[in-house]
Amino acid sequence: MSGPEPTPDLVAPSTAVPSTAVPSTALPSTAVPPTAAPLPTDRSGAPLVSVQGLAKAFGDHQVLTSIDFEVQAGSVTVLIGPSGSGKTTVLRSLNALETPDAGVVRIGDLEVDWSRRPVPRRLAQRLRAQSGMVFQSHNLFPHMSVLQNVLEGPTVVQKRPRAEAERDARQLLDVVGLAEKADQYPYQLSGGQQQRVGIARALAIRPQLMLFDEPTSALDPELVGEVLGAMKDLAAQGWTMVVVTHEIRFAQQVADQVLFMDGGVIVERGTPSEVLTKPSTERARQFLHRILDPL
Numbered sequence: 001m002s003g004p005e006p007t008p009d010l011v012a013p014s015t016a017v018p019s020t021a022v023p024s025t026a027l028p029s030t031a032v033p034p035t036a037a038p039l040p041t042d043r044s045g046a047p048l049v050s051v052q053g054l055a056k057a058f059g060d061h062q063v064l065t066s067i068d069f070e071v072q073a074g075s076v077t078v079l080i081g082p083s084g085s086g087k088t089t090v091l092r093s094l095n096a097l098e099t100p101d102a103g104v105v106r107i108g109d110l111e112v113d114w115s116r117r118p119v120p121r122r123l124a125q126r127l128r129a130q131s132g133m134v135f136q137s138h139n140l141f142p143h144m145s146v147l148q149n150v151l152e153g154p155t156v157v158q159k160r161p162r163a164e165a166e167r168d169a170r171q172l173l174d175v176v177g178l179a180e181k182a183d184q185y186p187y188q189l190s191g192g193q194q195q196r197v198g199i200a201r202a203l204a205i206r207p208q209l210m211l212f213d214e215p216t217s218a219l220d221p222e223l224v225g226e227v228l229g230a231m232k233d234l235a236a237q238g239w240t241m242v243v244v245t246h247e248i249r250f251a252q253q254v255a256d257q258v259l260f261m262d263g264g265v266i267v268e269r270g271t272p273s274e275v276l277t278k279p280s281t282e283r284a285r286q287f288l289h290r291i292l293d294p295l
Contacts, residue, residue, distance in 0.1 A: 048073040048240050049094070049209060054103030054114075056089055063089050065264045067103065071209075071257070074238040078251040078272075081261035082287060087244040090261075091211045094242065096128040107131065108208050131209040132202030136217050138194040140186040146173065146197050147182040153205045165204070172200040176230045192223030196230050203234075210234065212243040248291055252276055260284045 049071035056064040064086045071077045079087040092098035093114075094105060100114040107130040112123055140149050147169055154165035173179045176196040186194055195215055202210060212231065216224040228250050235241060235254045245251065251258055251272055258275040260268040260283075268275055268284045279285045 045072060047071055048108060049242070050104070050106040051090075051094070052104045054090065054093055054100055054105065056086075056093065056098065056100045063264050064093075064100070067264075067266060069257075069259060069266065069269065071240060071242060073240050075256040076235045076241045076243065076254050077257045077259065078255040079242065079244045079259050079261060080246065080248070080251065080275075080287070081267075085261040086264045087261055088213050091133070091213050091242065091244055094209070095131050095133050095211055096124040097133075099124075129205070130207060131211050132205055132207035133211040133213065134195070134198050134202050134215045136214045138186075138191075138198040140194055140197055140201075142186050145183050145185055146178065146189070149186070149197055150201045150204050153201060158205060169200070169204055172203050173197075175203070175233070176200045177226075190223060191219045192226040195219065195223075195227045199227075199230055199234075203239075208240065210239050210241045212241065212245070214244050214246070216245070216247060246291060248276060248288070260287065262287070 047070035051067055051069050054064055054067035055062075067086075067090060069077070079090060081087055089098055093100045093103075094107070096112070099119070102115045104111060104113045104115075105127065106112075107127065110126055110130060112119060112127050140146075141152070144152070147166070150169040150172060151162075151165055154160045154168070155162055170179065170182060173182055176199055178193060178196055178200070181189060181193065181197075186197070189197070199215075215231070216227050219227065224247070228247060231241070231243070232250070232254050243251075243255075255272050258270060258272050259266050260275055260279070260281075262283050268279060268281050274280075275284065276288065279288060
């Protein structure tokens with residue numbers, strides 16, 4: 001395929017870390033007020049994604065406060081944190097599904113300053129076109145076959161030639177292990193298979209960036225592995241990904257960068273070994289302890 005999508009020989013850097021996470025000692029029940037972690041000062045190469053000063057409020061509730069981070073091309077960034085910490089709002093802001101109150105988002109050569117109102121609708125649409133998003137629920141069209149679901153974006157929205165789009169769609173279904181399901185309908189698939197179709201559909205628009213919003217949270221536990229496996233394969237092929245998840249083992253094995261959010265700020269950031277196995281803040285230790293040892 002042409003465009004910004006990676007080729008199979010592009011392999012993301014290995015970031016495997018020990019399987020142990022945080023100590024199982026008891027932690028205080030009171031949380032430390034969230035304090036934003038500073039951006040790392042030693043960075044090489046221009047990032048594909050840059051977020052500066054991102055802020056969003058719903059009424060009197062401040063959801064995001066001065067969010068700053070960067071994502072290198074071909075890398076995987078994982079956002080973790082408690083419910084309500086702002087993780088999904090960050091993803092939706094990257095995809096222009098949410099309109100931030102302030103902040104600058106750049107993906108590739110396209111930059112949007114949300115502080116300059118009104119932001120032209122066409123500019124927001126162009127930003128949305130830079131990324132493909134996979135949601136908690138697959139949201140497939142039930143009256144369309146698997147192949148038709150994957151073709152919808154390229155042919156209807158992007159107006160690409162049907163023959164070209166279908167060739168790419170079949171290749172993507174093969175990538176996610178569903179080539180033989182092309183003519184079936186969503187009701188004939190398991191939840192994990194439907195979510196993998198959702199991944200293929202997001203890839204079909206040839207995005208520079210893939211966004212995953214807790215893609216396994218609605219699945220039966222036995223089906224989680226097949227979706228995480230497909231995502232791991234995409235990371236190995238060099239796709240740039242930002243993932244919101246509570247799957248800590250996935251983050252340990254696949255992420256290049258982990259951002260821990262709480263109270264609308266990035267409290268801690270670093271490699272998986274830094275954030276997941278040796279967290280420096282009490283709040284991150286408390287969160288990981290409760291996720292990995294809930295009893």
